[in-house]
Amino acid sequence: LLTFIVTAFLTEATAKIKYYGLFHNRDDLRTDAYSALEIALGTVNQYREIEGALWGPDQGWGTALEDFEFEPRHATHVTVTFQDESAKFALQALETDVLLVLFEVLGFSLPDREALTDGLLDWMDTDDDRRLNGFDGDDYEDFDPPLKPANGPIQSWDEFRLIEPFRELFFEESGLPLPVWNQFVEAVSLHRPSGQPNINQASPTVLAVLEEMGHINARSLEAYRHGADGEPGTGDERLLRTADGAAGIQDAAGISTSIELLRVKVEASRGDARFQIDALVTWAGSDASAAKARSPETTARASDPIDSNDDSAKGRLQRGKGSARTAPALSADLGYPFRFVRISENRKF
Numbered sequence: 001l002l003t004f005i006v007t008a009f010l011t012e013a014t015a016k017i018k019y020y021g022l023f024h025n026r027d028d029l030r031t032d033a034y035s036a037l038e039i040a041l042g043t044v045n046q047y048r049e050i051e052g053a054l055w056g057p058d059q060g061w062g063t064a065l066e067d068f069e070f071e072p073r074h075a076t077h078v079t080v081t082f083q084d085e086s087a088k089f090a091l092q093a094l095e096t097d098v099l100l101v102l103f104e105v106l107g108f109s110l111p112d113r114e115a116l117t118d119g120l121l122d123w124m125d126t127d128d129d130r131r132l133n134g135f136d137g138d139d140y141e142d143f144d145p146p147l148k149p150a151n152g153p154i155q156s157w158d159e160f161r162l163i164e165p166f167r168e169l170f171f172e173e174s175g176l177p178l179p180v181w182n183q184f185v186e187a188v189s190l191h192r193p194s195g196q197p198n199i200n201q202a203s204p205t206v207l208a209v210l211e212e213m214g215h216i217n218a219r220s221l222e223a224y225r226h227g228a229d230g231e232p233g234t235g236d237e238r239l240l241r242t243a244d245g246a247a248g249i250q251d252a253a254g255i256s257t258s259i260e261l262l263r264v265k266v267e268a269s270r271g272d273a274r275f276q277i278d279a280l281v282t283w284a285g286s287d288a289s290a291a292k293a294r295s296p297e298t299t300a301r302a303s304d305p306i307d308s309n310d311d312s313a314k315g316r317l318q319r320g321k322g323s324a325r326t327a328p329a330l331s332a333d334l335g336y337p338f339r340f341v342r343i344s345e346n347r348k349f
Contacts, residue, residue, distance in 0.1 A: 033267070041338065065079075079267050080264065088203075116166065118133040187203055221249070260284055
């Protein structure tokens, strides 16, 4: 009996120690994760400043942590991955003809393509008027429980579980997504308000749509991107820096070759503890305020000499702090050369 009691106690104690350890380690891992994020974005920004644009990780910044020889203080393993969000179609800006082609590439029949297109546009438009093959307004009110369309841009992937006929054609009855769902998610972005997809990082689905629309020749483009040996992942991959006269480009108006919205994923781990950061970063509209010129008055306040003969309480405190100090106006000017559109911790989307 005593052996049983001791064993049960040790089992419960071990589980509690492991449980509390996960949360204790998570606070430490958070520091390492954000340090890795700063290093990665600093490296990416250096390439952008020197070369004038970002085209893809093959540009040289894909191994930012390894090149920096980053050593985390608490985590045993830290990884940073980059995903080009601007390599996708901006969902809220897609027109009917592009949506029809997208659903055709995904393998849907003509009636389903028309229903998906009209249903999606009905969900996002500002009115409750139903399109020919759509679903809107009163149709959703007849549900049990009743629903109301967003009448605006989609904010979450979970919304698609409510949109007709997406919830029938992209999800099983149990709610699990079908394989075609992953292709759809890789092809469209919820966070881009507009813009053309960057073909340097575009998925096969996006390239197939662009080819159907007459913008590219996918085979010629892939042959160019894979390098001289024609094989991906061999180290000789090439990036398209311009769409004018490049291999496989037929209509440059419908494509882009640069990154405007970059997703950075950081994971710091130690044992079973994990901490993840998902950040969306753009350089459009950013304010590199740290590089602004300072006024003579502000500079003078920041570098005022310390009077060694001042024996007042204020003078002694100032001498204790030393002469290296930052004026409030200078502190307020500090800023990033990029802008965080969205940042989340320990979330899937």
